[in-house]
Amino acid sequence: xxxxxxxxxxxxxxxxxxxxxxxxxxxxxxxxxxxxxxxxxxxxxxxxxxxxxxxxxxxxxxxxxxxxxxxxxxxxxxxxxxxxxxxxxxxxxxxxxxxxxxxxxxxxxxxxxxxxxxxxxxxxxxxxxxxxxxxxxxxxxxxxxxxxxxxxxxxxxxxxxxxxxxxxxxxxxxxxxxxxxxxxxxxxxxxxxxxxxxxxxxxxxxxxxxxxxxxxxxxxxxxxxxx
Amino acid sequence: xxxxxxxxxxxxxxxxxxxxxxxxxxxxxxxxxxxxxxxxxxxxxxxxxxxxxxxxxxxxxxxxxxxxxxxxxxxxxxxxxxxxxxxxxxxxxxxxxxxxxxxxxxxxxxxxxxxxxxxxxxxxxxxxxxxxxxxxxxxxxxxxxxxxxxxxxxxxxxxxxxxxxxxxxxxxxxxxxxxxxxxxxxxxxxxxxxxxxxxxxxxxxxxxxxxxxxxxxxxxxxxxxxx
Numbered sequence: 001x002x003x004x005x006x007x008x009x010x011x012x013x014x015x016x017x018x019x020x021x022x023x024x025x026x027x028x029x030x031x032x033x034x035x036x037x038x039x040x041x042x043x044x045x046x047x048x049x050x051x052x053x054x055x056x057x058x059x060x061x062x063x064x065x066x067x068x069x070x071x072x073x074x075x076x077x078x079x080x081x082x083x084x085x086x087x088x089x090x091x092x093x094x095x096x097x098x099x100x101x102x103x104x105x106x107x108x109x110x111x112x113x114x115x116x117x118x119x120x121x122x123x124x125x126x127x128x129x130x131x132x133x134x135x136x137x138x139x140x141x142x143x144x145x146x147x148x149x150x151x152x153x154x155x156x157x158x159x160x161x162x163x164x165x166x167x168x169x170x171x172x173x174x175x176x177x178x179x180x181x182x183x184x185x186x187x188x189x190x191x192x193x194x195x196x197x198x199x200x201x202x203x204x205x206x207x208x209x210x211x212x213x214x215x216x217x218x219x220x221x222x223x224x225x226x227x
Numbered sequence: 228x229x230x231x232x233x234x235x236x237x238x239x240x241x242x243x244x245x246x247x248x249x250x251x252x253x254x255x256x257x258x259x260x261x262x263x264x265x266x267x268x269x270x271x272x273x274x275x276x277x278x279x280x281x282x283x284x285x286x287x288x289x290x291x292x293x294x295x296x297x298x299x300x301x302x303x304x305x306x307x308x309x310x311x312x313x314x315x316x317x318x319x320x321x322x323x324x325x326x327x328x329x330x331x332x333x334x335x336x337x338x339x340x341x342x343x344x345x346x347x348x349x350x351x352x353x354x355x356x357x358x359x360x361x362x363x364x365x366x367x368x369x370x371x372x373x374x375x376x377x378x379x380x381x382x383x384x385x386x387x388x389x390x391x392x393x394x395x396x397x398x399x400x401x402x403x404x405x406x407x408x409x410x411x412x413x414x415x416x417x418x419x420x421x422x423x424x425x426x427x428x429x430x431x432x433x434x435x436x437x438x439x440x441x442x443x444x445x446x447x448x449x450x451x452x453x454x
Contacts, residue, residue, distance in 0.1 A: 061364050061365070063368040064365065065368075065369075065372075065376075067368055067372065069371065071364045071367065083360070086350065086353055086357050088354065088358065092360070092361040092364065116346070119343070119346035122349035122353060123313065123342065123349055126309070126352050126353045127314065129356035129357055130313055130315055130319075131310070132360050133310070133356060133359050134310060136360065136364065137288050137298045137319065137320065137363065138288070138291065139367060140298065140363065140366060140370060141288065141290040141292075141294055141412065143371060144412020144413065145292075145294065184371065185368065185371020224292050224293075
């Protein structure tokens with residue numbers, strides 16, 4: 001994807017005038033990361049903002065108590081690294097490439113210049129963060145329900161994200177059993193038991209390297225029924 | 228507290244020049260809310276940003292599945308309503324006064340003017356939201372641990388927030404058993420059992436209308452031990 005088109009996909013550049021886009025196209029650096037390579041590492045210094053152009057990455061966070069959890073996935077069009085780029089104390093999470101990832105990297109000095117020249121971009125960034133706060137609050141509620149509701153919430157979240165990113169086969173989720181466990185923060189046994197229930201109800205099917213959603217409406221009903 | 232001092236307490240006005248503060252002091256409207264009164268209501272339209280000046284409020288969110296959870300508390304110095312003020316689809320949560328609350332209300336048109344004149348405020352807002360995203364990710368991990376770790380995380384969060392807000396008796400948390408249940412998203416039975424464990428270990432003591440933390444270090448150790 002051309003750099004300009006990749007930037008235009010990001011909500012950050014919504015309604016940005018041509019001169020701002022021109023500046024941004026010149027200001028970003030294109031980087032490629034191989035699968036399993038860390039793009040940013042939690043608690044390290046870092047001042048760049050990333051636009052994921054192609055590929056897929058996972059976001060891992062280790063809590064203060066040393067427990068690791070997958071807190072999300074990133075797809076084409078997603079922005080990350082904003083906390084540190086905004087002058088936070090350090091990276092809030094680790095981002096690891098799951099496939100070959102192409103990203104556009106914008107360093108803080110260029111980002112500051114962009115924000116100065118076009119403050120609307122800061123407004124867009126704040127909106128994006130406010131939506132993320134909403135989504136996390138929703139997730140906290142879902143996670144406090146039973147394990148079936150938590151699983152249903154996770155599957156629907158990743159499915160919708162893949163759809164929004166324009167992934168060709170959105171109903172195939174590249175989530176293995178260990179991934180599900182690391183996302184849900186449950187035990188392996190609980191994950192296996194819940195997955196078995198979903199399989200026997202023909203909501204999902206295990207396929208090489210992931211899960212295929214067979215019945216999205218049924219998964220949605222599970223979320224509501226178990227409330 | 229004088230309006231100017233209240234605004235200065237907010238991270239939004241960090242490093243704001245005098246002319247911006249002067250404008251803000253004129254732009255806000257002071258409002259008082261009685262205990263139990265809703266300040267903003269989830270899913271309604273609303274375009275104002277609120278600075279909590281005095282008192283205490285709770286933030287309630289009803290999920291898409293109709294389940295309600297207390298997602299947080301607000302104290303003096305806290306800002307809320309930013310999602311809708313930034314042009315989001317509607318209020319993401321309901322905020323209810325727990326005591327008499329005095330708040331400064333700034334409507335979107337004035338807020339836009341402030342952001343235009345001093346874009347650094349948007350930067351401050353984005354940083355504040357990025358920190359909230361970090362805290363919510365941390366909370367998601369804690370909530371996926373066992374019920375003792377969840378309780379410990381909640382008690383420490385509220386305790387630190389009260390300390391930061393300059394509450395006189397930070398170690399007294401105005402949380403009843405139903406509050407704890409609505410915060411943790413567990414059953415009443417689980418909440419009662421966990422609270423009993425904390426009481427017998429002399430970590431907390433139930434006091435009229437709330438809990439008193441007796442051993443903050445011990446509560447912190449519970450969080451780590453149960454990991």
